[in-house]
Amino acid sequence: MSRAFPGIAGLDTYALVDGGCRVEVIPSRGALVSRMTVDGDEVLYLDEATVADPAKNVRGGIPVLFPIAGPLPGDTYPADRKSFTMSQHGFARRLPWTVRQAEDSLLVVGLTSSEETRLQFPWDFDAQLTFSLVGTRLTLDFDVENRDTRPLPLHLGFHPYFRVPDAAKAVATVETDATHAWDNFHKREVPFTGFDLTLPEVDLHLRDHSGPGTRLTRGPGARPVHLSWSPEFKLLVVWTLRGKDFVCVEPWTAAGGALATGQGLLHVEPGERASLAFDIEA
Secondary structure, three states: OOOOEEOHHHOEEEEEEEOOEEEEEEHHHOOEEEEEEEOOEEOEOEOHHHHHOOOOOOOEOEOEEOOOOOOOHHHEEEEOOEEEEOOOOOOOOOOOOEEEEEEOOEEEEEEEOOHHHHOOOOOOEEEEEEEEEEOOEEEEEEEEEEOOOOOEEEOOEEOOEEEOOHHHOOOOEEOOOOOEEEEOOOOEEEEOOOOOOOOOEEEEEEOOOOOOEEEEEOOOOOOOEEEEEOOOOOEEEEEEEOOOOEEEEEEEOOOOOHHHHOOOOEEEOOOOEEEEEEEEEO
């Protein structure tokens, strides 16, 4: 079994290595992929100060969004004839995950329902994330078992921050065939005609991106990134801020608020499992 090493702020960190590619994961910070390098090229952006401060949401790496992606209306939703409160993107990215297996190019971590999670999400579950590295391809396999007696609602997303220098955003591209989007910055539906990643903020939720993947070009001298995902991911979110060296390219299974509206929400039957995958190749 591979051993952890003290990483940012002394947090136990696991490294996956294959040839010139190295991936680092911090299980205690929401099973965060904190780093991916290929032959010295830093593929991911990370604000290390947000990792070191447990009171902050991490900005960077690859946060996992579960059991919701995006915000709920008023941060609330109904279940069991009650109103439950959950903040944006859910609790999985804030909680420690338990290491179940660690090898040179494989890491398996788990998160099981608890009194803390039931206060926000009243279902029993066991979630497992498997990180595997083959060459320059990192695969994140998310598997969830419904241990409850009722169907388990599933709204999943991944939130990778790819390193794109601010000066390169004018030439960076995200491939898509989408024709309309929700502009989350201006809070309105818009026809989609292309990205301008140099704007003060871009937060576009592409409604009709049809392919199970995309390609991100990150500017001169940076390796392009090829993304692919399971067909259950129906929404592609692209987010960036002027002055910050990142572009987020995020697959979500449904639009924000799905746990409240039911629109696009997946369900796992009692005793059953659901498995979804996300691949990053640089």
